[in-house]
Amino acid sequence: MDLVAEIRQGNVRAIARAISLIEDLEPGAESLVDALYPDTGGSLVLGVTGSPGAGKSTLVDRLITLERRRGRKVAVIAVDPSSPFSGGAILGDRLRMQSHATDPGVFIRSMASRGFLGGVAAATGDVIKVLDSAGYQSIFIETIGVGQTEITIVELSDIVLLVLMPGAGDEIQAMKAGVMEIGDVFVINKRDLPGADKLRTEVEYVLSLKSPNPAAGRGIGPAGVAANPIVMTSAFHDEGMRQLQEAIDTYRTEGERSGWLAERRRFRLERELLGMLNRKVHELMDVHIEVSKQLPAWTDSLYRHEARPYALINEQIRKFLRERRSDREN
Numbered sequence: 001m002d003l004v005a006e007i008r009q010g011n012v013r014a015i016a017r018a019i020s021l022i023e024d025l026e027p028g029a030e031s032l033v034d035a036l037y038p039d040t041g042g043s044l045v046l047g048v049t050g051s052p053g054a055g056k057s058t059l060v061d062r063l064i065t066l067e068r069r070r071g072r073k074v075a076v077i078a079v080d081p082s083s084p085f086s087g088g089a090i091l092g093d094r095l096r097m098q099s100h101a102t103d104p105g106v107f108i109r110s111m112a113s114r115g116f117l118g119g120v121a122a123a124t125g126d127v128i129k130v131l132d133s134a135g136y137q138s139i140f141i142e143t144i145g146v147g148q149t150e151i152t153i154v155e156l157s158d159i160v161l162l163v164l165m166p167g168a169g170d171e172i173q174a175m176k177a178g179v180m181e182i183g184d185v186f187v188i189n190k191r192d193l194p195g196a197d198k199l200r201t202e203v204e205y206v207l208s209l210k211s212p213n214p215a216a217g218r219g220i221g222p223a224g225v226a227a228n229p230i231v232m233t234s235a236f237h238d239e240g241m242r243q244l245q246e247a248i249d250t251y252r253t254e255g256e257r258s259g260w261l262a263e264r265r266r267f268r269l270e271r272e273l274l275g276m277l278n279r280k281v282h283e284l285m286d287v288h289i290e291v292s293k294q295l296p297a298w299t300d301s302l303y304r305h306e307a308r309p310y311a312l313i314n315e316q317i318r319k320f321l322r323e324r325r326s327d328r329e330n
């Protein structure tokens, strides 16, 4: 049987093989993703982000249990486990989700954010499509919200859970600009620790200052729900998890009813397409102009003031276009 058919049937080995093809930028990966694309759109993609050690994996582990009880198949992609901030979390994430290791309805995969060409966001987007077409109804993407890459990854989600915890100094100040903006549902985890109520007050204050960005579907929730619900949990003690699941459900159902989710998905697609286009143009330029090879010479001539920056770049682009044209004519 071919890979596409096996993935559609939810064959785990076929799924793992597809993910490897994507990560390794194998030539067949693009057509595989395209072949699966018509079957996508059935999953709810949940981004889980927030400060290191806030309890994201523990929360996901609990949410998997709740989702499984409803008979939903669940997949988890943990990105950037090699982050210096989290220190060897691959093992940690796997351990924390170990209770599901033998459940055939749960698929867990870690992806390193460094060391491969296509960019982790692009690969994550493709992996989501594979899992979606394989019939996983809930897909969690766990990332640490520390950089632009993570924010881009989180933008692949339908609903973003931003996880914070008390006692980490000035928690909100420490979050990178932009991270607060991407949260839909705010989770204050470790509510068993001192400072949880104070953190809630701070989050409420910061959210009250937030300017909505309707174009991105950010900062405004679906009509009919509080724009950004705040849920207090203690994942470790399995407390508040029902409320969190309800907040997610409400976001989803109201989002579907009001058209908010459709809007969010269109935004996601737009960002993804732009990313693909940018990457392709880069690749094309790099193959033809061999940018990486020529860069030292260009830099030299600029450094010696023998060239001017825009003239140099524009000339290279003209040369590229000329060559493309003659390629096509021949």
Ligand SMILES: Nc1nc2c(ncn2[C@@H]2O[C@H](COP(=O)(O)OP(=O)(O)OP(=O)(O)O)[C@@H](O)[C@H]2O)c(=O)[nH]1
Residues within 6 Å of the ligand: 051, 052, 053, 054, 055, 056, 057, 058, 059, 085, 086, 087, 089, 092, 093, 096, 144, 189, 190, 191, 192, 193, 233, 234, 235, 236, 237
């Ligand atoms: N007190 C308390 N500890 C918790 C709670 N939830 C998680 N923890 C603990 O916090 C630590 C980090 O939990 P993780 O789930 O690995 O956190 P994470 O956000 O996934 O961590 P990274 O992926 O490394 O950023 C673990 O020791 C958990 O047992 C909670 O509700 N209360």
Ligand SMILES: [Mg+2]
Residues within 6 Å of the ligand: 056, 057, 058, 089, 093, 142
């Ligand atoms: Mg984790």
